[in-house]
Amino acid sequence: MGKRPKSNRPASPALSAKQSLWLFCSAILTLAPLTPHLPPWLSGVSALALLWRAVIWWRQAPLPSRWLLVLLVMGGVAGIALHFHTMFGRNPGVALLVMLFALKLLELRTVRDGFAVALLSYFLILTQFFYAQSIANAALALAGVALTGTALIILNHQAQSTQSALRLSGVMLLQSLPFMLVLFVLFPRVQGPLWGLPLDAYGASTGLSDSMTPGSISQLGLSDAIAFRAKFTGAYEGQAPPQTSLYWRGPVLTQFDGRTWRVGRVILRSQLPYENRGSGIEYSVTLEPHNKPWLFALELPGTIPTEGAIAHDYQLVAKAPVRSRMRYEMRSYPETMAGEDESGSVLREALLLPPFANPRARALAQSWRAELGENDLAIVRRMLEYYRTLIFIYTLSPPILGEDSLDEFLFDSKRGFCEHFAAGFVFMMRAAGIPARVVTGYQGGAINPVDGTLIVRQSDAHAWAEVWFKERGWARVDPTAAIAPARIENNLAGALPAGDARPLLARPEFVWLLHVRYRWDAMANIWNQWVLGYNPQRQRDLLSSWGMRSPDWQQMTVVLTVMCGTLLLAYSFWAIHQRQRLDPALRAWNRLSKIMARRGLARISWEGPQAYARRIAGTLPSSDASYAADVAEITEIYAHLRYAQNSPAQAAEMLRQLKASITRLSQLK
Numbered sequence: 001m002g003k004r005p006k007s008n009r010p011a012s013p014a015l016s017a018k019q020s021l022w023l024f025c026s027a028i029l030t031l032a033p034l035t036p037h038l039p040p041w042l043s044g045v046s047a048l049a050l051l052w053r054a055v056i057w058w059r060q061a062p063l064p065s066r067w068l069l070v071l072l073v074m075g076g077v078a079g080i081a082l083h084f085h086t087m088f089g090r091n092p093g094v095a096l097l098v099m100l101f102a103l104k105l106l107e108l109r110t111v112r113d114g115f116a117v118a119l120l121s122y123f124l125i126l127t128q129f130f131y132a133q134s135i136a137n138a139a140l141a142l143a144g145v146a147l148t149g150t151a152l153i154i155l156n157h158q159a160q161s162t163q164s165a166l167r168l169s170g171v172m173l174l175q176s177l178p179f180m181l182v183l184f185v186l187f188p189r190v191q192g193p194l195w196g197l198p199l200d201a202y203g204a205s206t207g208l209s210d211s212m213t214p215g216s217i218s219q220l221g222l223s224d225a226i227a228f229r230a231k232f233t234g235a236y237e238g239q240a241p242p243q244t245s246l247y248w249r250g251p252v253l254t255q256f257d258g259r260t261w262r263v264g265r266v267i268l269r270s271q272l273p274y275e276n277r278g279s280g281i282e283y284s285v286t287l288e289p290h291n292k293p294w295l296f297a298l299e300l301p302g303t304i305p306t307e308g309a310i311a312h313d314y315q316l317v318a319k320a321p322v323r324s325r326m327r328y329e330m331r332s333y334p335e336t337m338a339g340e341d342e343s344g345s346v347l348r349e350a351l352l353l354p355p356f357a358n359p360r361a362r363a364l365a366q367s368w369r370a371e372l373g374e375n376d377l378a379i380v381r382r383m384l385e386y387y388r389t390l391i392f393i394y395t396l397s398p399p400i401l402g403e404d405s406l407d408e409f410l411f412d413s414k415r416g417f418c419e420h421f422a423a424g425f426v427f428m429m430r431a432a433g434i435p436a437r438v439v440t441g442y443q444g445g446a447i448n449p450v451d452g453t454l455i456v457r458q459s460d461a462h463a464w465a466e467v468w469f470k471e472r473g474w475a476r477v478d479p480t481a482a483i484a485p486a487r488i489e490n491n492l493a494g495a496l497p498a499g500d501a502r503p504l505l506a507r508p509e510f511v512w513l514l515h516v517r518y519r520w521d522a523m524a525n526i527w528n529q530w531v532l533g534y535n536p537q538r539q540r541d542l543l544s545s546w547g548m549r550s551p552d553w554q555q556m557t558v559v560l561t562v563m564c565g566t567l568l569l570a571y572s573f574w575a576i577h578q579r580q581r582l583d584p585a586l587r588a589w590n591r592l593s594k595i596m597a598r599r600g601l602a603r604i605s606w607e608g609p610q611a612y613a614r615r616i617a618g619t620l621p622s623s624d625a626s627y628a629a630d631v632a633e634i635t636e637i638y639a640h641l642r643y644a645q646n647s648p649a650q651a652a653e654m655l656r657q658l659k660a661s662i663t664r665l666s667q668l669k
Contacts (some may be wrong), residue, residue: 004462011288012110012111012112012113012641013110013111013448014110014111014229015108015109015110015111015113015114016158017057018154018158018162019114019151019154019155020057020108020114021057021115021607022038022147022150022151022154022156023105023108023114023118023151024050024053024054024057024105024382025103025147025151025508026117026118026121026144026148026150026151027050027053027101027117028050028120028642029140029143029144029147029150030047030101030124030125030144031035031050031098031102031636033122033128033137033141034094034124034128034139034550035092035143037094037131037499038094038095038098039079039083039095041079041083042076042079042080042083042095042098042099042663045076045102046098046099046102049102049105049106050101050105051101051105052064053105053108054078055107056106063106063107063108063109063479064106064107065625066107067184069103069107069241072088072103072106073099073100073103075374076096076099076100076103077096077099078097080095080099081661082277083095086210088369088480090130093202093443094130094468095614097120097123097124097127097499098124100120100121101117101121101124103116103318104116104117104120108514109274109351111155113379114151114155115155118148118151118152118155119494121151122145122148125141125144125148126143128140128141129542132525133524133529133531134589135524137156142173144170145173146166146170146173146511147169147390148158148258149169149172149173149466150166150168150169150587152453153168153169154163157415160207161648166483173569174657176454178567179564179567181562182560182564182567182654183560183564185539185542186280186543186556186559186563187556187560188539188556189534189535189536189539189559190552192564200384206218206297207290207292207359207458207461208220208251208290208292208294208440208441208461209228209251210262210263210292211253211260211261211418211561212246212253212261212262212418212424212438212440212463213259213260213261214259214401214405214409214420214421215398215400215417215419215464216419217417217419217440217461217462217505218396218397218417218418218419218557218604220458220459220461221396221461222396222415222459223289223457223459223460224457224458225457225458225459226288226455226456226457226458226463226521226566227287227290227296227442227456227457227458227460228248228285228287228288228296228456229285229286229453229454229455229456229521230283230284230285230286230288230445230453230454230523231283231284231286231452231453232281232282232283232452232454233280233282233283233284234280234281234282235279236281236282236283237452238452239447239452239639240445240447240454241281241298241334243444245298245334246298246443246444246454247298247299247441247443247462247464247476248296248297248298248441248442248445248456248480249292249296249297249298249300249301249314249315249316249439249441249442249444250296250314250315250439250440250441251263251295251439251440251441251442252264252311252314252315252437252438252439252466253360253437253438253439253440253650254297254349254350254352254437254438255349255352256352256354256355256423256426256427257354257357258354258358258403258405259357259405261404261423261426261438264349265349266311266312266313266315266317267311267312267477268309268310268311268312268317269309269310269311269312270304270309270310271304271310272301272302272304272310272585273310273312273314273338273402274300274336274337274338275332275336275340276302276312276333276338277335277336278332278333278334278335279333279335280302280328280333281298281331281332281333281334282331283298283328283330283331283332284328284329284330284523285297285327285328285330286325286326286327286528286529286533287322287325287326287327287328288325289322289323289324289325290322291321291322292321292322293317293318293319293320293321294315294316294317294318294322294630295307295308295316295317295318295320295322295326295590296316296441297316297332297477298330298332298334299314299332299334300314300332300333300334300336300338301314301330301331301332302317302330302331302332302333302336303329303330303331304316305318305328305329306328307319307326307328308328312346313346313437314338325528325533326398326534327529327533337472337473337474338473338474339468339474340472340473342435342468342473342474343652346435347435348466349439350430350435350436351429351430351433351434351435353427353430357404358404358405358406358407358412358427359404359407359422360404360407360411361406361407361410361411361431362427362431364410364428365379365427365428365429365431365432366381366431366432366500368432369431369432374644376467376469376470377469379429379434380429380434380467380477381433383425383428383479384477384479384482385477385482385513387421387425387482388483390414392416392483392485392654393414393415393416393483394417394418394421394480394483395414395415395417396417398413398415398420399413399414399415401413406423406424406427408422409426410607414495417485418463418464419440419463419464420478420485420487421479421480421482422438422439422464422465422478422479422480423438423463424479424640425465425477425479426465429465429467434467434468435467435468436465436467437462437466438465438466438470439463439464439465439466439476440461440463441461441462441463442460442461442462443454443460443462443464443478443487444456444460444462445457445460448518448521448525449518450518450519450521450522450525451488451522451523451525453521453522456504462478462480462521463567464476464478464480465477465478465479474599503636527627533587536571539551539601543556561643583657584655584659585638585641585642585655586642588638588655588659588662589638589656591629591666592631592634592660592662593612594614595662595666596631601615601616601619601620607634609637609638609639610639611629612635613635616628616631617632627668628667630661630664630665630668632659633659633666634658634662634665637654637657638658638659638660639656640654641655641658
């Protein structure tokens with residue numbers, strides 16, 4: 001076989017120290033936001049690759065051999081496959097890209113390699129949005145794009161100063177904003193991302209579970225993560241109902257194995273299983289993704305969101321797990337009574353207990369039944385009095401309980417969080433023959449004074465009890481209110497004993513941080529509603545308000561094309577005007593054109609500098625040969641200044657010569 005012909009493509013110049021530095025800074029800002037989502041060992045490999053690149057740049061050390069890079073790539077691919085047990089999906093895909101990007105830094109030699117790294121940076125910046133789409137993430141991505149753009153400018157124009165490169169990168173970003181806004185508003189939306197999401201896109205998230213064991217809710221007590229936001233309208237616009245009314249109903253737990261409470265069988269209904277009574281409370285809920293099907297609403301919900309249904313135990317359930325931020329309108333009726341005609345199967349399930357669990361608690365409840373007879377309400381009051389008089393302590397740090405956890409809690413430790421009190425209460429009611437169940441959800445919330453939104457955090461997670469009475473059906477009983485009424489009337493921090501850990505934002509020394517957080521939450525809420533929440537329905541509503549009735553893909557494509565074309569035309573006129581106004585060399589050349597026009601030699605619009613100079617030389621009489629020579633010299637300086645690679649000092653000197661020559665020429669007759 002003959003030898004492979006050599007490429008005629010010119011060799012790419014080697015990277016300068018300045019170009020390497022900007023690529024290095026761009027790589028750091030690209031990789032940093034992804035680090036929390038990578039395996040620790042891969043974060044370490046990326047950091048070592050950056051450090052190695054810095055040593056190469058700083059000490060002029062040799063680049064690693066190709067064989068070593070091949071071995072590193074093979075080892076990295078094997079490590080990713082072993083860590084994730086697959087090479088498909090979001091996490092292994094991003095990890096593979098990061099590994100290849102980090103190792104590509106170790107073979108940077110030429111400007112062409114620099115272009116490849118810069119383009120990879122843009123792609124990796126996009127992958128940040130696989131994990132979060134917050135304002136902070138968007139700001140980091142914008143900074144990464146600006147820095148990578150600066151690196152590209154310096155790769156193309158090494159002589160350009162750092163300040164001018166940064167300014168040009170910022171100007172290009174600003175120029176893209178109108179196009180971005182037009183595309184965002186008018187580009188036809190689809191429900192969910194265009195590419196779909198891989199199976200591993202939904203990991204575990206903080207929040208309530210479908211089961212409850214001693215200590216499971218107290219673990220949420222220190223979390224400041226937002227569960228959802230509520231915005232009240234009507235009678236409570238800009239404020240919230242009394243704190244004691246803010247019971248946000250979630251999973252209802254009916255099955256008990258002696259230690260763990262679990263959700264029982266769920267029967268979904270499309271109609272409310274009760275009649276609304278009293279005056280309603282109107283509000284909207286913006287629910288954070290929690291990868292479970294539960295929707296939260298004040299007791300008792302009087303409407304069913306279009307995205308969900310209502311269970312037989314009055315819990316709202318979405319049609320699919322909530323994997324993206326979700327907004328729904330609600331109306332609740334606190335005075336509604338439900339379950340007066342509850343089915344026998346539901347009541348039997350609400351009486352079930354394991355046969356031998358917690359014998360001391362069982363015996364005490366049965367003694368109350370024998371003493372108080374058929375008076376169920378008296379037994380409820382006796383249990384609440386038991387909690388109040390025996391000095392139970394409400395704490396985020398309860399002791400670890402053994403097999404008969406409720407016996408240990410009720411008779412020995414007497415220290416617990418809301419789940420301990422609710423579980424103990426429901427067990428005692430069932431042991432006394434009263435149908436009861438545990439309800440989990442959230443209690444309370446804090447009004448953001450900036451925008452009037454009620455913010456409910458994971459630290460507001462709560463558990464209470466429901467008891468069934470023949471006279472009225474299911475009734476809420478909150479045992480925590482008997483032990484720590486401040487928890488229900490105010491908030492969690494006010495109910496904890498001195499010395500207990502508190503959520504960060506509830507600590508008095510961080511009051512200033514709370515005010516900062518309120519402002520940040522208000523901005524985040526606007527971002528969530530109008531950027532992340534800009535779905536097909538919201539787009540249709542917005543375009544309809546602009547006069548586009550029933551907008552479809554064809555209409556939006558036409559409007560999008562017209563607006564983008566208008567923006568391009570406006571930008572072109574602006575760029576030409578700015579170039580003529582801001583470019584000192586072009587201003588000087590235009591001055592020469594005016595001088596020659598007065599001599600009857602006006603420049604034709606399509607005529608280039610060299611062609612114009614030749615026409616002047618061919619038109620002027622021989623007596624003006626020196627004049628034509630001056631024009632030719634000016635033309636040569638101008639062409640070199642505009643189209644050659646010049647250092648800032650060279651450009652300044654040539655501009656001075658150009659202006660001086662034109663001034664001298666203008667003084668000639």
